[in-house]
Amino acid sequence: MAKLNREAYPEVILTLDFGGSGTKGIVQIRGGKPTVLWMEPAVIEANPIFLRDKAHNLGNTYPENAAWVGIGEDYRAVGYLARTVYRATLGLKPRKYELAVYKTLAVVWTIAEKFKLLDSFSVSLALLLPPGEFEDSAFLKPMLKDALDEFDTPMGIMRVHLIGYECFPEGGGIYAMYCKNTGEAIRRKVIALVMLGYRNASAIVSRRGILNRGKTANLGMVRMVDLVMERTSGYESEELLEAIIAAGSEPKAQHFYHLCNSKMNFNRQIEQIIFAVNSARDEYINSLANWLKEVLPTKNELDEVIICGGTADYLRDDLDAIFPVTPVVWHGGVEISKILNEQWLGNRLADVWALSVYHGIKVKAGLKNAEGSRQEAEVG
Template sequence: MSRLNLEQLPDVILTLDFGGSGTKGIVQIKGGRPYSIWMEPAVIEATPASLGFQTRNLGNAYPENTAWVGIDDDYRAVGYLARSSYGATPGLRPRKFELAVYKTLAVVWVIKQKYKLPESFQISLALLLPPGEFEDSALLKPMLKDALIEFDTPTGILNASLVGYECFPEGAGIYAMYCKNTGEAIRRKVIAIVMLGYRNASVIISRRGILNRGKTTNLGMAKMVEKVMERTSGLEVEQLTEAIVNAAFELKPQHFYSICTSNSHQDSDVEKIISAVSTSRAEYVIMLANWLKEVLPHPNELDELIICGGTADYLRTELDDMFPVTPIEWHGGVEIPQSLNEKWLGNRLADVWALSVYHRIKVKTITRGVEEKITE
C-alpha cells in the first residue's frame, strides 16, 4: 500500500453489533490488525456530578468497565458501569437504534483509551440492526454524525469525524461471506438466513441472490429466560442466563447451586429451577418453531438454511430436528480467527466479524479511488 493511500484511510474502522447480551465489535486502527471488543448492553441516565465521581476508578479498571458519555445535557452510563453502579437492566424493550448512539460513543471512547488515540480522529462505521428495525438506520446516521463531532467522556471532550457509514440487517455479514465463498451458485438457490440472538430472532430470504427485507420477532433466548423467571423467585437474569447456557442439555444441580439465594432450601430451589428450565425450553422451542414455519419458504422450495447467532448453538439439537430435510450451514461456515476470540464469544462474533471483513475491503477500495483521483 502506498504512503498516500495509508494517509487517506480513516484512523478507526469499526463494525458493531448491538446484541441484547452485549455490544460486540471489531475494530481496526490504521496500520494495525483487527481486534474484538465487547461491552455489556446496559445504558442508563446519570448526572454529570455522579459520573464525574466515577472517574476515580479510571486508573484501576479497563475502560470498558468505566464508560460514560455526555451529549449536550444528556449523560448516560454505559455497559458494566451502568449495571454495577446504577442498577441498569440490559434494555431489551427499546428498539436498538434508540440506545445505539450512546453505545457507539462509549465504544469509540474505549477504543481511544485502549489504543491511546488523540482527542480528535476519523472513523468509519458499519452497524448491524435487526431486519425489523432496519428502517431506523436512516434516523441513526445523522444522530451519530452529530453526536460524534463533540461528546463528553471520563477523560474529557472527544471529537470523532464520521467519514464512512453503512448499516445492514443482522445476518448480512454472514450472508456476504457466504456469497463470496459460494460464488455463482448463490444465483440459483433459495436460501434462508436465520439469526437467533438473545433479544431477537430474525429471518432474511435470498431468492437467486435477491434479498428480501426480512422479518424480526422478540423470540430470542431472553423469551425463554423470562419464562424461567416466571416459574422461580429470587434469581438474577444475568446469572440465570449464564447458568442455563453453561448447563446446556445437562441440567445438573451443580450448574445452579451458585445462583440460589436461599441456603436453607437450596436443594429444593435447585430442583425447582431445573424443572422450570426444562419446561421453559420446551415451550420456547415450540414458539420458535411455529414462527419459523410461518416466515420460512416451504421445505420443498428451500435449498439451504444458514442458522447463526449465540442461541442457535444452544438449540442446535432442536433446530436439527426442525429441519430434517433442508441442509443447514451453521454460522454460514464463518471461522473466527483465534486472535479475536480472547473474550470467548465464539460464534457470537461470526456476523460482526464477517461484516467487518466486507467493510474494511470497501473502505480500502474507496480510499484507493480517492488516491487515484488525487494523483491524476
Template sequence: MLSLDPGTSMTKMVYCLPSEIPSKAEMLCMESELIKISKDSLDLYESGQMSRPNPENEAWIEYKEEYYAVGFLAQKYFEARINFLELKYENAIPKTLAAVGAIAMREGLNSHLDLSLGLLLPYGEWEDRERLEMGLKKALSNFSFRGKEFCVNLISFQCLPEGGGLVLTRSKKLGTDFNKMNIAVVMLGFRDISAVIFTRGISTGKTEGLGLAWMLERIKSRTSGQNLNDLLKAVHLSGSALKPRFFNTLARSKNAEFKAAEVAQIIEVAELSRKEYWNKVSIWLSVNIPVDIQQVIIGGGTSEYLATELKNLFTYTEISWAAELEEDVRLAFNLPPKKDAMCLRFTDVYGLFRYQKTTSTMSSHRAS
C-alpha cells in the same frame, strides 16, 4: 475502522487502526447495559474512586448536555437493567460513542479522528438506518468520554441487518450462485430472532421478540427471586441437558434439604420452559421459512443452545452454521475453542468487519 453489534446481551466490537501497517484486527466486548444519569450522580461516583479502571469497564459519555453510563459501569455501579422494549438503533448512538472513546483511550489516539463504522441492527429496525446515521454524525462530532472531548468525523457508514456479516461471507464463497438460489438467514439472539429470505438475491425479512430471554423470563416468573443474568449463566453453562450443579448457585435456601428441593424445582421449570420456548420458535420458523429454501445460514448466540432442534427442523435443506466463520474468529483473535461461545457470538460482526476492510481497501486502490 470499527464494526459494532449493539446486542442485548453484549456489545461486540471488532476494530483496527488502518494507519498501522500491517493493521491488526482487535476484539472488544462491553456489557450491554445503558442508563442516563445526572451530573450530580456522576460527580458522586467520581469522588469515590481510588483508581482508574480500563476505559471499557468505566465508560461514561456526555453529549447534548446529557450524561450516560455504558456497559459494566452502568450495570455495576448505577444498577442499570436491560429494557427489552427499548430500540437498539436509539441505544446505538451512546453505545457507539462509548466504544469510540474506549478504543481511543486504549490505543492512545488523539481526540480528532476519522471513523469508518459498520453497524448491525435487527431487521425490524434496519429501516431506521438513515435516521441513525444522521444522529451518529452529529453526536460523534461533539461528545466527551470520561471528561475528554472528542471530535470524530464519520467518513463512512455501513448498516446491515443482523446476519449481514454472515450473508456477505457466504455470498462471497458461493459467488454468482448466491443470486440464483433461495437462501434463508436465521439469527437467534438474546432478545430477538429474525429471518431474512434471499430469493434470487431479492431480500425480505421479519423479526420477532423470541430470543433466549423469552425462555428466561418464563423461568423467572415461575420461580422465586431469580434474575435474568444468573439464569442466563446457569442455562448457558448447563446446555441442553439441564444439570443440577450449574443451578446450585441459584438456590436461596441455606438448608441443604430445602436447597436440593429448590434446585430440583428450578430445573423442572427450566425443562418445561425450554420445551415451550422451542415450540414457539419452531412454529415461527416453520411459518416464515419457505420449504423451497436451498440453504439456511444459522447464527446468533442462541443457535448453539438449540442446535439439535434446528438440525432436526431443517433436515430438508443444507445448513451453514455461522457461515463457517467460527474457526476464522478463533484464529484471528487466538481464542481457545468454545470459550464461552465467544467465537460463535462474534461471527456476524467479524464478517461485517472483513467486508468493511475489503471495501475500504478497494476504495483506497481506486483513489490512488
C-alpha cells in the same frame, strides 16, 4: 510515485453489533490488526457531576468498565458502570437504534483510551441492526454524525469525524461472506438466514441472490429465561442465563446448586428449577419452530438454511430437528480465530467479524479509487 492521501483513509475502522447481551465490536486502527472489543449493554441517564467524579478510577480499570458520554445536556453511563453503579437493566425494550448512539460514542472513547489516540480523529462505521428495525438506520446516521462531532467523556471533549458509514440487517455480515465464498451458486439457490440472539430472532430469505426485507420477533434467548423466571422465584435473569447455558440440553442438579442460597427445601428448589428449565425450553422451541414455519419458505423450496447467533449453539440439536431434510450451514461457515476469541465470545462474533472483513475491504477499495481519481486529475 503518488503520495498516499491519508485524509481519505480513516484512523479507525469500527464494526459494531448491538446485541442484547453485549455490544460486540471489531476495531482496526490504521496500520494495525483487528481487535475485539466487548461492552455490557446497559445505558442509563446520570448526573454529569457524579460521572466526572468517577474519572479518578480510570487508572485502576479498563476504560470499557468506566465509560460514560455526554451529548449536550444529555449524559449517560454505559456498560459496566451503568449496570454496577447505577443498577441499569439490559435495556431490551427500546429499539436498538435509540441506544446505539450512546453505545457507539462509549466504544469510540474506549478505543481512544486503549490505543492512546488523540481526542480528534476520523472513523468509518459499519453497524448491524435487526431486520425489523433496519429502516431506523436512516435516522441513525445523522444522529451519529452530529453526536461524534463533539461529545463529553471521562477524559474531556472529543471531536470525531465520521467519514464512512453503512448499516446492515443482523446476519448481513455472514451473508456477505457466504456470498463471496459461494460465488455464482448464490444466484441459483433459495436460502434462509436465521439469526438467534439474546433479544430477538430474525429471518431473511435470499431468492436467487435477492434478499427480502426480513422479519424480526421477540424470540431471543431472553424469552426462555423469562419463562423460567415465571415458574420460579428469587433468581436474577443473568445468573439464570449463565446456568441454563452451562447446563445445555440435559440440565442436572449440579448446574444450579449455586443459585440456591437457602438450605430450606434445597432439593425441592433444585427440582423446581430443572422442571422450569425443561418446560420453558420445550415451550420456547415450539414457539420458535412455529414462527419459522410462518416466515420461511416451505422445505421443498429451501435449498439451504444458515443458522447463526449466540442462542443458535445452545439450541443446535433442536434446530437440526426443525430442518430434518434441508442442509444447515452453521454460522455461514465463518470461523473465529483464537486471536480474536480472547473474550471467549466464540460464534457470537461471527456476524460482526464477517461484516468487519467486508467493510474493511470496501474502505480500502474506496481509498484506492479516490487515489486513482486524484492521480488522473493531476495528470490531466
